[in-house]
Amino acid sequence: MFPTALPTRKRRRPEVAFVGGREEVKFRDVTLFLVERRMGKSRRNFLSNLARSKGFCVDDALSADVTHVVSEGNAAQELWSWLEEQGFRETRDKHVLHISWFTESMSAGRPVPVEIRHYIQNPVVEQRSCAHPSATPESAVSQYACQRRTTLDNHNKIFTDALEVLAENLEFCGNLGQSLAFRRAASVLKSLPAALRHLQETQRLPCLGEHSRAIIEEIFECGSSSRVEEILNDERYRTMKLFSSVFGVGPKTSENWFFRGLRTFEQVLSEPSIRLNRMQTAGFLFYEDISNPVSRTEASALKILVEEAVICVNPSATVSITGGFSRGKEFGHDVDFIIKTPEAGQEDVILPAVIERFKSQNILLYSDFQESTFDLRQLPTHCFEAMDHFSKCFLIIKLKREQETDARAGRDWRAVRVDLVAPPLERFAYALLGWTGSTAVRSTPSSTHQL
Incomplete structure (x- = not known):
C-alpha cells in the first residue's frame, strides 16, 4: 500500500516590510503618515516604501512628529472622527491631505506645495463654533441672523469677500456644511457698525470659528489671504x-x-x-441680459408687471417684493416676489394662471412651475426645505427698456429673471421673513427653527 499523502499546509507569505535606515532622508521638515483605513495594509506598505526611496520620512505611527497625514477613500467625517480618536489635533503645521498630493509629490520627487484642493477639511470645526457661540455678556452681536441689524454699509469688506470666496469654493466641492459656516462668519462681520481694528475684537463674536479667525489674522498681518489667493487662481x-x-x-x-x-x-x-x-x-x-444686475428701478417696474397679472387673475391677491430689494439693496441678480392669496387653496392655482397671463402678453421667455409639495404633517422641521415645498415658479420675462434700445440685439427689451412664490395663507408671514433674509439666513436651520 502506498502511504496516504498528508495535505500540505499552505505556507504563509511573509509581509513585505521596509527596513528603516537604508534610504537617505532628503526632506527633514516633512514627516508622512499614511492612513491604513480603506487603503489596505499592502498598498500602505508599498506607498511607504516608495516615499522612503525618494527621500521622504514616513512614520508608521501617528506621532507628534507627523506633518502630513495622507488618506485615500475615506469620507471626511469618518476620517476626522478617527484622527481625533487617535489624539490628532489640527494645527497650522499639520496637514490632512488627499492621496492626490502624495501621488503628485512622488511624480515630482519632492513635496509639492499644498494647495486648497489637496486638503481634507474637518467638516465640524466651524459648526462647533456656531453651535457654542460666545457667551460673553458684553457681546452685542446676536448669534441669530434675524436678530442682527445689518446695514448696506459693509465696513469689513476685505474680510467678508475673502470668507465668501472660501464659502463658494467649498460649495463647489460639495461641502455645504463648512460653506455655510464661512457664510455665517461673513454675515456676522457685515453686521458690525465699524471696521475691525485687531484680531482680539473677534473673540466675542459668535459663529467665527478657528478657520475664519485664521483667515482674518492673515489679512491683518499680510493684507490678503494666501489661501484665498490660491482659490482665485x-x-x-x-x-x-x-x-x-x-x-x-x-x-x-x-x-x-x-x-x-x-x-x-x-x-x-x-x-x-x-x-x-x-x-x-x-x-x-439670455446670458448677457440676466448676468447683468437688475436695478431698483427695474425691480419696481417688474413689480408693476407682476401686480397687474396677479390682480387680473385674482383681484384680492397681493404682491410683496422680497430678497435683497426688500432689504434696501440697489441691485440684484433677480427679483423675488411672494403672492398672498386671501383664501386657503387659492395658492395652488394662481401661479399657473399668472404664467398664462404673461404668455398672452408675449413677455414670457421661460417658465418652470413647481407645484406645492408642502405637507403640514411634516412639521415642525428644522430645515428651510419646508419652505421650499411651497408652490413657486422661475421665470425669465421681457422688461421694456424705457430709455435705450439694444442695437446689437435689435430689441427694446431686456431679459430679467423673476421668481414667484405662493405659500399657504397661514404660512405667508414665515415665508415673507424667510425670503427677505440673505442666503445665510435662508440656509441656517436654527433661524428657521426660530420661526
Whole structure:
C-alpha cells in the first residue's frame, strides 16, 4: 500500500516590510503618515516604501512628529472622527491631505506645495463654533441672523469677500456644511457698525470659528489671504464659477463639464455629447441680459408687471417684493416676489394662471412651475426645505427698456429673471421673513427653527 499523502499546509507569505535606515532622508521638515483605513495594509506598505526611496520620512505611527497625514477613500467625517480618536489635533503645521498630493509629490520627487484642493477639511470645526457661540455678556452681536441689524454699509469688506470666496469654493466641492459656516462668519462681520481694528475684537463674536479667525489674522498681518489667493487662481474654481453663472447650471454640472476638459462657453456649446435642458438653454440664450444686475428701478417696474397679472387673475391677491430689494439693496441678480392669496387653496392655482397671463402678453421667455409639495404633517422641521415645498415658479420675462434700445440685439427689451412664490395663507408671514433674509439666513436651520 502506498502511504496516504498528508495535505500540505499552505505556507504563509511573509509581509513585505521596509527596513528603516537604508534610504537617505532628503526632506527633514516633512514627516508622512499614511492612513491604513480603506487603503489596505499592502498598498500602505508599498506607498511607504516608495516615499522612503525618494527621500521622504514616513512614520508608521501617528506621532507628534507627523506633518502630513495622507488618506485615500475615506469620507471626511469618518476620517476626522478617527484622527481625533487617535489624539490628532489640527494645527497650522499639520496637514490632512488627499492621496492626490502624495501621488503628485512622488511624480515630482519632492513635496509639492499644498494647495486648497489637496486638503481634507474637518467638516465640524466651524459648526462647533456656531453651535457654542460666545457667551460673553458684553457681546452685542446676536448669534441669530434675524436678530442682527445689518446695514448696506459693509465696513469689513476685505474680510467678508475673502470668507465668501472660501464659502463658494467649498460649495463647489460639495461641502455645504463648512460653506455655510464661512457664510455665517461673513454675515456676522457685515453686521458690525465699524471696521475691525485687531484680531482680539473677534473673540466675542459668535459663529467665527478657528478657520475664519485664521483667515482674518492673515489679512491683518499680510493684507490678503494666501489661501484665498490660491482659490482665485485655481483653474477649477474659476471654471466652475464661470459655468455656474449660467442660469440652470449648478455645481455638479459645472464639475462634470470641467472634468470633461471644457473651460469655455464655446467649448460647452460646441460639444456634441452635451444635451442642455430647457433651463440651461434659456440661460445661455439670455446670458448677457440676466448676468447683468437688475436695478431698483427695474425691480419696481417688474413689480408693476407682476401686480397687474396677479390682480387680473385674482383681484384680492397681493404682491410683496422680497430678497435683497426688500432689504434696501440697489441691485440684484433677480427679483423675488411672494403672492398672498386671501383664501386657503387659492395658492395652488394662481401661479399657473399668472404664467398664462404673461404668455398672452408675449413677455414670457421661460417658465418652470413647481407645484406645492408642502405637507403640514411634516412639521415642525428644522430645515428651510419646508419652505421650499411651497408652490413657486422661475421665470425669465421681457422688461421694456424705457430709455435705450439694444442695437446689437435689435430689441427694446431686456431679459430679467423673476421668481414667484405662493405659500399657504397661514404660512405667508414665515415665508415673507424667510425670503427677505440673505442666503445665510435662508440656509441656517436654527433661524428657521426660530420661526
